[in-house]
Structure formats: structure tokens, C-alpha cells
Amino acid sequence: MNDESKLKKATFGTGLLKGLGITMRHMVSKAVTVQYPDEIAPLPPRSRGVIALKEENCTMCMLCARECPDWCIYIEGHKERRESRGEGKRAKAFNVLDRFAIDYALCMYCGICVEVCPYDALFWSPEFEYAEGDITRLTHEMERLEDWMRTVLPPSPLDDGAKGPEIKSAAPVVPAPAAAPAAAAPAPVETAPGPPPAAGRPAGMSEAEFVEQRAAAGRLVRQKVYEEEIAKGSEPRIAEARSKAAEMRARKATLPETEPAPPVTPAPAPSRPAAGMSAADAAAVRRKVYEEEIAKGSDPRIAEARSKAAELRARKGTKGPGG
Amino acid sequence: MVTTLHHILANSIVLLALKLGILLLLLPATLVVGYVELKVMAHMQHRLGPMYAGAYHGWAQTLADGLKFIQKEDIMAAATDRTVFSMVPYITMLGAALTFVVIPFSRHGVIANLDIGLFYALAVSSISVIGVLAAGWASANKYSLMGGLRAAAQLIAYELPLVLAAAAVAMQAGSLSLVSIAEAQRYVPFALWAQPLGFLIFLAAATAEVSRTPFDMPVAEAEIITGAFTEYSAMKFAFGLFAAEYIAMIGMSALAATLFLGGYVPLLPQLRFVPGPVWFLIKTGLLIFLLIWIRWTFPRLREDQLQKFAWKVLIPLSLVNIFVTGALKLAHWT
Incomplete structure (x- = not known):
């Protein structure tokens, strides 16, 4: 009908008909609407729906409450004294959390509290169906916040080759000081044993190495379980949760018996693409490089850095001990 | 049996009930x-x-x-002219609904087969504008007044091409009766033969008449908040605006279907077994869909653009259309 308006245009433009064509094409194509309460669109597994509290990790440091731009986090608590536990030990004071509440009527879901929490006590959960008819009920108290932990996903698996979180051990792996060139032996650095060694830790392996190996083994277990779950047809979220649980079990358990890592040449390892040296070998490489650097007269810090790099190169694509 | 049916239909009370039924x-x-x-x-x-x-x-x-x-609660602002304000829904509904008096649903299914049916239809369809203007005035609201004035100004633009396009149809059919016009299109609708240009002009003018996008300046929600009906609420709003708008749209579609698509007349002689009302509803429905389709495709024009378009494009074209129609008629008949 508006084809007349085309007459004004010198070109007899087809714009109007083109527009009609577009709307017609859209009309006959499928609507994108998801009928929410009846069907639920698949959310990304790490959607930020609600903030969950892991109460036992909270130390009442108040960082979240202070950083919250909306001041919607309420923390109350009190100090308790713990009597001295034995001869010569001090009595200690510690914090007890009485109330932790988030007012979701105020919250703007910026997630700063989750970011800022130094003790992993706050997490994002993908739950979002907690609308209320009464605004006061949007203040979730501790029980409810803890309840959201049910659906909190474990942290994502690390990227290949990425270092896990720093785990502070009493005996950091420091290459033997320059004054100890004889330290070519496999286990020279256990000067301060610190906490009793974890079960299954083989002699000749530092605490940090052991932790790293366990983590690597755990990552393998996790990937395997994840793939199995996906193959079984589980949802990605469920597969991820189950594989995480499997990893945790694997990490808690002692290392697989395959560990010992004799100081021989690295196995060719045909199954995995990147065949790196075993951790023990790599540590040996590190020490060697360190000594060379020191011998060249490098600054100890530089020597440490270069030796570490050499070790990482040696271990690149580290396969788990069980692999 | 057939005669009995005709007897029953001839009963004026039954007939009145049927005709009222159409309006209802x-x-x-x-x-x-x-x-x-x-x-x-x-x-x-x-x-x-x-x-x-x-x-x-x-x-x-x-x-x-x-x-x-x-x-809903029927709200009237303190400064409104209550009498005029309350009359508006009647006027707009009346103007929209009266068109159906002369529209034939089938050869005999017409409330009144007036000799000047076309003239009547075009005349009553303009009544609604009085209601819109009255609504704008009575609301004591500047947006409403603006909407009412826009509706009145728009009338100046679309009414002439509408009437001229319809006049060419009347010339072609040799009658102002809508039944005769429909009959004149037995098996060849005017839209396909003789009056395609008139059809397009009529559709454009009719879109402006029923205030639908791209010519919906009188209601323009985004600019003047539904224009003359800003102050209306509850049933007055439902009838004065919504029902009137849709009835007017159905009415104009039905009129265009009768004038240019042959109304109840089958498109092909082989399809004569399909009853007339079905044809009428199919054709009207197609035009209604076209209006909806256009509404959700094109953006709104400005009032001055419509005026320019109507006076500089539609009216000259419709005059040419009349001239060509007359010339062809003369060439055929003499």
C-alpha cells in the first residue's frame, strides 16, 4: 500500500517491500522466547544468581561488609576466650559468628564481597528463584546463605600447565644455598620437617613437590571422571561437580602407588601428548641449573629464577605420576 | 423448504434480529x-x-x-467537559460501526442495500474524527488537544484521495451500491484489473483514516501519549479508542475488500460452491493482516509528510486514475 510513497523516490526504491519482507521472514521464523516458569533456559553453570556463605570459613574479618557498595551485608559476632591448653600456652581469644545476613533487596550483585573474601567464605551460586512478596524476606540470614552452598560449583580446573594455588608449607623448596654444592642428592632440603609429612609421601620428595604431584594426579582424575560423566550423558554441571568430588577424594587419599619416580630418563609416555620429566627429575634439573648459575657468578635471585624456569621447562606438560 | 426459509427471512422481526446480530x-x-x-x-x-x-x-x-x-475505575479530571467527554466513545463507535450497514456479506446478506451505499460508507466513516476532536477538546489536556487537532488535520490529507479512489471504482462499476460494485467484479476483482492504482491509493488513505502506522500521528504513543485519549480510562478508553479503532479497521478493510477485491464474489467461477460470506471474510481478513503487517514494519511519518504525500502524490495520482478510468470507459462503451 505504501508503494505510492516509493513514487516520490527517483529510484522507485524497493525499501518498503524489503521492510515488509523482513518482518514477514521474522514472523515465520521461530520465536526466541523461553516460557520461563514452564521451561527454564539453560543458564551458564557459573551464573551469578545468589551469594552463598560457607560459614566455617568466615573469620568475621568484615572485609566484605566494608567493601560492599550497598552496605547490604550484616555481620555480628562476639569474642570468646579459649583457656590455655596446657603448660606454658597462652589463653586465646577468637571470634564467633552470630549473624551473617545479606539483604538482597539492596544487593546489586556486583560480587565485590565474593572477590574480596580472603578466606573463601563467599561464593556465587547460580540459584535465582528467591523472589519474595515481602521485601523483608529478601534479607537472607546465615542458614539460608549456607543453604545456597548446595549449588555452588567447585572452582574450575586449572589450565594446562598453570600452577595451583600457593600452598604454604613450613619448608619452602629453596634450592640449596650456594654454599652447599654437594646437594645433588635427591633429597637435600628437608631441614625443617614442619608438620608431619602427609600420608604416602615418599621419602626424597619435598612437601611442595608432593603437593604438586598430588594436585596433578587429582587433575587427571578429575578430567577422567568428567569425560566419563559426559559420556554417560550427564549435564555438564553435574559432571563438573562429580569430577570435582572425585578429585577431592583423590587428593585426600594417598598418592597412587606408581609414584616413586626413579631418577631415570623421562618415559616416552605415548598416551599423553606432552611427556615431561617427572617432578623429581625436574627438581634435579633445577638444582643443576642453579649451581651452574651460581658458578657463573649470577646473583642468587637470578640464579633461582633461571633454575625455576628451567625446571618448569623440564616439566612442561607434566603428566601426573599415575598417567 | 427453500421457500420456507425465504419466508422466515422475509419476516421483518427475524431480519432485524439478524441484522442486529451482525452489528453485535x-x-x-x-x-x-x-x-x-x-x-x-x-x-x-x-x-x-x-x-x-x-x-x-x-x-x-x-x-x-x-x-x-x-x-477499572472511570477517572475524569476536574477540568474536563464531562458531557462531551462521556459522549466521545459513542461517537467514535458509531462512526466506526455504521459502515457495516451497507457492506454486503453475501448477495442478500446486507443490512441495507442503499443505492448510494458507497457515498454513505465514506460519509459515516468520517464521523469518528468528530469524536476524536471532541475528546481532545474536552480533556483539557494539551497532549489530547494536540492529538485531536492532528486527527482533524489528517482528515484533510486522506479524505480526498480516499473519495477520489472510490469515485473511480464507482465509475468503473457504474453504481454507488456496494452490492452492484461487488457484482461488477464477478470473477475479476478491480484490484487486478482496471483499478490497481486506485487500490493502492485507497489502502494508503484508509491507513491514514484508521490512524494506523505509518499514519498514526493522532495517537502517536511516543509523542503525545495516545493523543486525544490520554485522559481516558476504563471502559471509555476501551470503547472510545480500542474498540473504535479495531472496528474502523475492520470496516475499512471490509470496504476495500468490497470495492477492490470483489467482496463476497468468488475469485474463480470454479469456486462458486464456497459461500459468499466466507469469501468476504477471507478477503477482509487478508486486508486486515496487511494493515497489521504494515503497522509493525514501518515507522511513523510526520503530519506534514503525510500532507505532502497526500496532496502531492495521492491526489494527482487519483485524478489521473479517474481520468484514465473515464477514458477507458468511453473507449469501451462508445
Whole structure:
């Protein structure tokens, strides 16, 4: 009908008909609407729906409450004294959390509290169906916040080759000081044993190495379980949760018996693409490089850095001990 | 049997009831057209539209909307001219509904087969504008007044091409009676033969007449908040604006279907077994869909653009159309 308006245009433009064509094409194509309460669109597994509290990790440091731009986090608590536990030990004071509440009527879901929490006590959960008819009920108290932990996903698996979180051990792996060139032996650095060694830790392996190996083994277990779950047809979220649980079990358990890592040449390892040296070998490489650097007269810090790099190169694509 | 049927139909009371029934069907028809519009618009925007009311694809949505309007409080501002304000829905509804008096649903299914049916239809369809103007004036609201004035100004633009396009049809058919015009298109609608240009002109003018995008400046929600009906609420709003708009749209579509698509006349002689009202409804429905389709495709023009378009394009074209029609008639008949 508006084809007349085309007459004004010198070109007899087809714009109007083109527009009609577009709307017609859209009309006959499928609507994108998801009928929410009846069907639920698949959310990304790490959607930020609600903030969950892991109460036992909270130390009442108040960082979240202070950083919250909306001041919607309420923390109350009190100090308790713990009597001295034995001869010569001090009595200690510690914090007890009485109330932790988030007012979701105020919250703007910026997630700063989750970011800022130094003790992993706050997490994002993908739950979002907690609308209320009464605004006061949007203040979730501790029980409810803890309840959201049910659906909190474990942290994502690390990227290949990425270092896990720093785990502070009493005996950091420091290459033997320059004054100890004889330290070519496999286990020279256990000067301060610190906490009793974890079960299954083989002699000749530092605490940090052991932790790293366990983590690597755990990552393998996790990937395997994840793939199995996906193959079984589980949802990605469920597969991820189950594989995480499997990893945790694997990490808690002692290392697989395959560990010992004799100081021989690295196995060719045909199954995995990147065949790196075993951790023990790599540590040996590190020490060697360190000594060379020191011998060249490098600054100890530089020597440490270069030796570490050499070790990482040696271990690149580290396969788990069980692999 | 047939004669008995004719006897019954000849009974003036039965006939009156039937004819009243046609007018009473207009309200449900607005609900249907409103629902279709909701659905078509939604799908053109990749949505689903109403899905809940009435359980199956939201079929009862417009009914629920209507009931909601009936329940609502009827608010009138202190400064309104209450008498005029309250009369407006009657006037707009009247203007929209009176067109159906002369529209033939089948050869005999017409409330009144007036000799000057076309003239009558065009005349009464302009009554609504009085209602809109009155609404704008009585509301004591500048947006409303602006909307009313826009509606009146728009009349100057579309009325002339509308009438001229219809005049060419009357020349072609040799009659002002809508039944005769429909009969003149037995098996060849004017839109395909003799009056295609007139058809396009009539559609453009009719879109402006029923205030639908791209010529919906009188209601322009985004600029003047539904224009003359800003101050209306509850049932007055439902009838004065919604029902009147949809009835006017159905009426203009029915008129255009009769003038240019042959109304109840089958498109092919082989399809004569399909009853006339079905043909009429199919053709009217197609034009209604076209209006909806256009509404959700094109943006709104400005009032001056419509004036320019109507006076510099539509009117010269329709005069040419009349001239050509007359010349062809002369060449054929003499």
C-alpha cells in the first residue's frame, strides 16, 4: 500500500517491500522466547544468581561488609576466650559468628564481597528463584546463605600447565644455598620437617613437590571422571561437580602407588601428548641449573629464577605420576 | 423448504434480529482482530505474544483485557467537559460501526442495500474524527488537544484521495451500491484489473483514516501519549479508542475488500460452491493482516509528510486514475 510513497523516490526504491519482507521472514521464523516458569533456559553453570556463605570459613574479618557498595551485608559476632591448653600456652581469644545476613533487596550483585573474601567464605551460586512478596524476606540470614552452598560449583580446573594455588608449607623448596654444592642428592632440603609429612609421601620428595604431584594426579582424575560423566550423558554441571568430588577424594587419599619416580630418563609416555620429566627429575634439573648459575657468578635471585624456569621447562606438560 | 426459509427471512422481526446480530458481532470481532494483532506483532519481533490467558496460546487475552477495562475505575479530571467527554466513545463507535450497514456479506446478506451505499460508507466513516476532536477538546489536556487537532488535520490529507479512489471504482462499476460494485467484479476483482492504482491509493488513505502506522500521528504513543485519549480510562478508553479503532479497521478493510477485491464474489467461477460470506471474510481478513503487517514494519511519518504525500502524490495520482478510468470507459462503451 505504501508503494505510492516509493513514487516520490527517483529510484522507485524497493525499501518498503524489503521492510515488509523482513518482518514477514521474522514472523515465520521461530520465536526466541523461553516460557520461563514452564521451561527454564539453560543458564551458564557459573551464573551469578545468589551469594552463598560457607560459614566455617568466615573469620568475621568484615572485609566484605566494608567493601560492599550497598552496605547490604550484616555481620555480628562476639569474642570468646579459649583457656590455655596446657603448660606454658597462652589463653586465646577468637571470634564467633552470630549473624551473617545479606539483604538482597539492596544487593546489586556486583560480587565485590565474593572477590574480596580472603578466606573463601563467599561464593556465587547460580540459584535465582528467591523472589519474595515481602521485601523483608529478601534479607537472607546465615542458614539460608549456607543453604545456597548446595549449588555452588567447585572452582574450575586449572589450565594446562598453570600452577595451583600457593600452598604454604613450613619448608619452602629453596634450592640449596650456594654454599652447599654437594646437594645433588635427591633429597637435600628437608631441614625443617614442619608438620608431619602427609600420608604416602615418599621419602626424597619435598612437601611442595608432593603437593604438586598430588594436585596433578587429582587433575587427571578429575578430567577422567568428567569425560566419563559426559559420556554417560550427564549435564555438564553435574559432571563438573562429580569430577570435582572425585578429585577431592583423590587428593585426600594417598598418592597412587606408581609414584616413586626413579631418577631415570623421562618415559616416552605415548598416551599423553606432552611427556615431561617427572617432578623429581625436574627438581634435579633445577638444582643443576642453579649451581651452574651460581658458578657463573649470577646473583642468587637470578640464579633461582633461571633454575625455576628451567625446571618448569623440564616439566612442561607434566603428566601426573599415575598417567 | 427453500421457500420456507425465504419466508422466515422475509419476516421483518427475524431480519432485524439478524441484522442486529451482525452489528453485535463487531465486538467479538474486535477481540479476534486484537488477538491476531498481538500474535502477529509478537512473532514479527521474534516473541510468542500472549500464551496464558485461556490456556491455549493465550486466545482469551483480549477478552481478559476487555474485562479488565470494565472493572477499572472511570477517572475524569476536574477540568474536563464531562458531557462531551462521556459522549466521545459513542461517537467514535458509531462512526466506526455504521459502515457495516451497507457492506454486503453475501448477495442478500446486507443490512441495507442503499443505492448510494458507497457515498454513505465514506460519509459515516468520517464521523469518528468528530469524536476524536471532541475528546481532545474536552480533556483539557494539551497532549489530547494536540492529538485531536492532528486527527482533524489528517482528515484533510486522506479524505480526498480516499473519495477520489472510490469515485473511480464507482465509475468503473457504474453504481454507488456496494452490492452492484461487488457484482461488477464477478470473477475479476478491480484490484487486478482496471483499478490497481486506485487500490493502492485507497489502502494508503484508509491507513491514514484508521490512524494506523505509518499514519498514526493522532495517537502517536511516543509523542503525545495516545493523543486525544490520554485522559481516558476504563471502559471509555476501551470503547472510545480500542474498540473504535479495531472496528474502523475492520470496516475499512471490509470496504476495500468490497470495492477492490470483489467482496463476497468468488475469485474463480470454479469456486462458486464456497459461500459468499466466507469469501468476504477471507478477503477482509487478508486486508486486515496487511494493515497489521504494515503497522509493525514501518515507522511513523510526520503530519506534514503525510500532507505532502497526500496532496502531492495521492491526489494527482487519483485524478489521473479517474481520468484514465473515464477514458477507458468511453473507449469501451462508445
